[in-house]
Amino acid sequence: xxxxxxxxxxxxxxxxxxxxxxxxxxxxxxxxxxxxxxxxxxxxxxxxxxxxxxxxxxxxxxxxxxxxxxxxxxxxxxxxxxxxxxxxxxxxxxxxxxxxxxxxxxxxxxxxxxxxxxxxxxxxxxxxxxxxxxxxxxxxxxxxxxxxxxxxxxxxxxxxxxxxxxxxxxxxxxxxxxxxxxxxxxxxxxxxxxxxxxxxxxxxxxxxxxxxxxxxxxxxxxxxxxxxxxxxxxxxxxxxxxxxxxxxxxxxxxxxxxxxxxxxxxxxxxxxxxxxxxxxxxxxxxxxxxxxxxxxxxxxxxxxxxxxxxxxxxxxxxxxxxxxxxxxxxxxxxxxxxxxxxxxxxxxxxxxxxxxxxxxxxxxxxxxxxxxxxxxxxxxxxxxxxxxxxxxxxxxxxxxxxxxxxxxxxxxxxxxxxxxxxxxxxxxxxxxxxxxxxxxxxxxxxxxxxxxxxxxxxxxxxxxx
Amino acid sequence: xxxxxxxxxxxxxxxxxxxxxxxxxxxxxxxxxxxxxxxxxxxxxxxxxxxxxxxxxxxxxxxxxxxxxxxxxxxxxxxxxxxxxxxxxxxxxxxxxxxxxxxxxxxxxxxxxxxxxxxxxxxxxxxxxxxxxxxxxxxxxxxxxxxxxxxxxxxxxxxxxxxxxxxxxxxxxxxxxxxxxxxxxxxxxxxxxxxxxxxxxxxxxxxxxxxxxxxxxxxxxxxxxxxxxxxxxxxxxxxxxxxxxxxxxxxxxxxxxxxxxxxxxxxxxxxxxxxxxxxxxxxxxxxxxxxxxxxxxxxxxxxxxxxxxxxxxxxxxxxxxxxxxxxxxxxxxxxxxxxxxxxxxxxxxxxxxxxxxxxxxxxxxxxxxxxxxxxxxxxxxxxxxxxxxxxxxxxxxxxxxxxxxxxxxxxxxxxxxxxxxxxxxxxxxxxxxxxxxxxxxxxxxxxxxxxxxxxxxxxxxxxxx
Numbered sequence: 001x002x003x004x005x006x007x008x009x010x011x012x013x014x015x016x017x018x019x020x021x022x023x024x025x026x027x028x029x030x031x032x033x034x035x036x037x038x039x040x041x042x043x044x045x046x047x048x049x050x051x052x053x054x055x056x057x058x059x060x061x062x063x064x065x066x067x068x069x070x071x072x073x074x075x076x077x078x079x080x081x082x083x084x085x086x087x088x089x090x091x092x093x094x095x096x097x098x099x100x101x102x103x104x105x106x107x108x109x110x111x112x113x114x115x116x117x118x119x120x121x122x123x124x125x126x127x128x129x130x131x132x133x134x135x136x137x138x139x140x141x142x143x144x145x146x147x148x149x150x151x152x153x154x155x156x157x158x159x160x161x162x163x164x165x166x167x168x169x170x171x172x173x174x175x176x177x178x179x180x181x182x183x184x185x186x187x188x189x190x191x192x193x194x195x196x197x198x199x200x201x202x203x204x205x206x207x208x209x210x211x212x213x214x215x216x217x218x219x220x221x222x223x224x225x226x227x228x229x230x231x232x233x234x235x236x237x238x239x240x241x242x243x244x245x246x247x248x249x250x251x252x253x254x255x256x257x258x259x260x261x262x263x264x265x266x267x268x269x270x271x272x273x274x275x276x277x278x279x280x281x282x283x284x285x286x287x288x289x290x291x292x293x294x295x296x297x298x299x300x301x302x303x304x305x306x307x308x309x310x311x312x313x314x315x316x317x318x319x320x321x322x323x324x325x326x327x328x329x330x331x332x333x334x335x336x337x338x339x340x341x342x343x344x345x346x347x348x349x350x351x352x353x354x355x356x357x358x359x360x361x362x363x364x365x366x367x368x369x370x371x372x373x374x375x376x377x378x379x380x381x382x383x384x385x386x387x388x389x390x391x392x393x394x395x396x397x398x399x400x401x402x403x404x405x406x407x408x409x410x411x412x413x414x415x416x417x418x419x420x421x422x423x424x425x426x427x428x429x430x431x432x433x434x435x436x437x438x439x440x441x442x443x444x445x446x447x448x449x450x451x452x453x454x455x456x457x458x459x460x461x462x463x464x465x
Numbered sequence: 466x467x468x469x470x471x472x473x474x475x476x477x478x479x480x481x482x483x484x485x486x487x488x489x490x491x492x493x494x495x496x497x498x499x500x501x502x503x504x505x506x507x508x509x510x511x512x513x514x515x516x517x518x519x520x521x522x523x524x525x526x527x528x529x530x531x532x533x534x535x536x537x538x539x540x541x542x543x544x545x546x547x548x549x550x551x552x553x554x555x556x557x558x559x560x561x562x563x564x565x566x567x568x569x570x571x572x573x574x575x576x577x578x579x580x581x582x583x584x585x586x587x588x589x590x591x592x593x594x595x596x597x598x599x600x601x602x603x604x605x606x607x608x609x610x611x612x613x614x615x616x617x618x619x620x621x622x623x624x625x626x627x628x629x630x631x632x633x634x635x636x637x638x639x640x641x642x643x644x645x646x647x648x649x650x651x652x653x654x655x656x657x658x659x660x661x662x663x664x665x666x667x668x669x670x671x672x673x674x675x676x677x678x679x680x681x682x683x684x685x686x687x688x689x690x691x692x693x694x695x696x697x698x699x700x701x702x703x704x705x706x707x708x709x710x711x712x713x714x715x716x717x718x719x720x721x722x723x724x725x726x727x728x729x730x731x732x733x734x735x736x737x738x739x740x741x742x743x744x745x746x747x748x749x750x751x752x753x754x755x756x757x758x759x760x761x762x763x764x765x766x767x768x769x770x771x772x773x774x775x776x777x778x779x780x781x782x783x784x785x786x787x788x789x790x791x792x793x794x795x796x797x798x799x800x801x802x803x804x805x806x807x808x809x810x811x812x813x814x815x816x817x818x819x820x821x822x823x824x825x826x827x828x829x830x831x832x833x834x835x836x837x838x839x840x841x842x843x844x845x846x847x848x849x850x851x852x853x854x855x856x857x858x859x860x861x862x863x864x865x866x867x868x869x870x871x872x873x874x875x876x877x878x879x880x881x882x883x884x885x886x887x888x889x890x891x892x893x894x895x896x897x898x899x900x901x902x903x904x905x906x907x908x909x910x911x912x913x914x915x916x917x918x919x920x921x922x923x924x925x926x927x928x929x930x
Contacts, residue, residue, distance in 0.1 A: 116599075
């Protein structure tokens with residue numbers, strides 16, 4: 001039954017490809033056809049040594065044409081390219097590849113001398129992957145003969161699938177060839193889960209070659225556990241993306257100079273970062289209220305979209321308060337600053353006593369709640385943080401973040417924190433703790449892979465379909 | 466004259482190699498000979514396609530023998546290995562390679578799709594380099610015919626030399642072949658400077674192919690500027706090693722639990738990290754003195770060498786104070802903790818109000834002064850910080866670090882900081898600022914390289930000797 005489904009899927013694949021071609025021919029976006037054919041050459045992987053199978057080769061060709069004196073040897077197979085089989089990493093596109101910025105170097109360090117091949121499902125993803133490994137290309141079309149030939153040719157030591165790329169033939173052929181398959185940073189939507197549950201016989205065959213599913217959250221882990229063929233293989237190891245958070249150097253000196261010039265030295269600052277126009281009046285009101293108990297308090301507004309800065313400026317003018325604009329320089333006596341430049345958010349968080357993260361009081365769903373925690377600062381945010389759920393929950397749990405819904409609530413929390421230096425300090429440290437508690441997914445994933453991917457000398461069970 | 470010196474050097478090279486061989490044959494470390502011959506094969510680079518020229522090949526061979534079913538295609542030259550010429554990075558050994566942990570991934574991202582080849586001068590360095598690139602090997606012996614053949618074969622897009630690896634033939638042949646040469650994280654000792662100044666005619670020839678020297682400090686930059694052939698090519702870009710500083714996750718939960726169990730919650734802590742036995746009595750006296758004005762102050766001692774922990778314990782017993790040992794768990798009522806485990810230093814810095822870094826009151830010369838700055842904590846240290854000079858100067862300049870020589874001085878600084886929460890907070894932020902001011906060398910180096918290494922399509926001036 002499962003095999004029948006797989007055969008049906010494979011009979012459909014060429015039809016789908018033809019359908020795409022038809023779509024391009026008759027669509028107004030006909031000019032994209034040239035990309036379609038360029039891609040197709042790469043996706044219809046033909047395992048002959050001479051064929052141009054990747055972008056790397058075409059680079060080399062053009063280089064060779066342009067450099068008459070270039071030794072042709074560099075374009076020829078050489079002794080240097082005789083290496084053991086690579087670890088094959090497959091990621092969908094740009095976002096998934098970017099999540100690997102720390103993981104891929106970690107993989108290199110964990111398997112010294114082993115080449116890392118990255119395949120992607122999109123051209124933009126491949127271009128991003130070339131920044132991580134010179135050996136990056138489009139994955140072959142998920143059509144049994146192609147995928148089988150590809151795996152036979154590469155003979156990968158392991159296949160590591162990122163997030164939610166479940167391609168039937170890729171999983172099936174890798175399993176048949178004895179290539180251990182790992183799904184890491186794994187996530188699965190409710191819809192996909194239901195689909196694969198309803199195709200249980202096929203699902204069982206596909207996932208039988210999977211050694212481990214390292215899920216990015218508790219919820220994803222629980223969903224994967226419901227799929228046939230994955231019993232006892234699912235572990236939660238956290239999200240690789242949290243390990244990418246790091247403090248940036250940019251703007252620190254300029255922000256320091258601004259604070260000196262404004263005479264704000266030694267005064268408490270609240271920075272409201274990534275704010276939207278709907279949120280800014282609430283924040284200004286809260287700040288004015290909090291100033292009654294902490295008269296020295298300064299407000300720094302860093303709106304998310306600089307193109308809407310005029311709206312924010314109009315709001316501020318309505319209060320007839322002196323305020324400074326970053327691009328216009330310090331205004332002596334002004335207690336409020338509107339930042340109309342990019343790339344300064346972290347530098348302002350770093351010099352603040354308390355931070356507010358925007359997109360949480362309107363419908364946006366929250367921006368990066370963890371950035372203030374990089375500098376051990378307490379984080380205030382509104383009730384809508386659905387885009388940063390794990391981060392928000394961790395901050396609240398560790399008491400490094402505080403949920404605030406209205407101007408009076410924000411003002412009360414500001415006053416309470418500023419009135420008690422120890423409370424302020426401990427809250428900041430708790431925020432840092434929350435950030436640390438979310439980190440470490442890279443290490444956990446690598447440790448699991450190191451334990452599960454056999455070293456070359458003992459990997460004697462590899463066979464090819 | 467310069468060429469004559471180069472010829473003499475090359476006539477001497479085989480003699481030196483023979484001399485080494487003789488040394489091994491007649492030395493009691495004769496057993497090392499097998500390494501000598503294994504290395505020699507790799508160092509006497511012979512550019513024939515069939516020869517085994519690197520460790521990578523021997524891996525492949527053994528893998529092939531062990532896996533009868535493995536497709537031989539993976540060990541054969543394939544279409545996948547047809548790539549443009551690599552960027553060649555040369556580093557001396559383990560220390561220099563480790564300094565590249567952020568630089569190499571940055572280089573990949575700056576030159577997408579370009580292979581990175583790393584050569585080293587030592588076997589241990591090569592093993593470390595394999596963690597950064599599958600294409601890592603020993604550099605060929607610095608003998609004109611070998612080096613010339615190697616560069617002709619590789620046709621590198623650029624040669625990047627790390628720190629102080631000035632090999633005459635490597636520089637000369639790369640220059641002759643039109644390969645742009647960069648020295649990065651460059652440093653040069655007084656002695657080496659004098660040597661190359663006295664060989665001015667040779668030096669001028671060698672450095673004529675160097676495009677840029679990116680020095681790791683002002684002092685090194687000034688020394689390089691004194692060498693012939695480098696006029697206008699030297700810039701100071703900072704030390705790559707400072708970019709490797711990052712907060713670690715380990716031990717945070719355990720340290721938190723210990724503080725709870727000890728009833729230290731909300732009390733100020735001073736952590737004295739990486740201390741040596743000579744420093745510990747001074748620190749204990751200072752802490753007891755500071756407790757007079759800040760009775761809640763706790764002391765955490767994290768000695769550098771756990772094997773000398775018995776000495777520290779004996780000192781503590783001499784004061785007849787209750788103290789806890791980490792491995793034995795919390796002791797209610799104890800205000801002092803002796804940490805007899807590794808890997809917890811950062812976790813303790815993170816929960817401290819003030820930190821002291823050891824090796825600065827004795828003859829050691831200072832351990833890592835910047836670690837407390839990762840958590841925005843003020844740093845106290847003694848006058849001997851010669852091993853961390855740049856870090857110490859930056860901390861003092863930014864007023865995030867304080868020089869203390871005696872127990873009363875330490876006590877006075879502790880009391881002053883603890884008496885004024887704002888002073889404490891600003892000092893901590895200044896320490897973080899000092900750390901940030903030292904960071905960014907990776908970005909600066911990459912920006913220079915991106916501006917100076919021509920993209921493939923326009924690199925038409927490459928020719929081979």
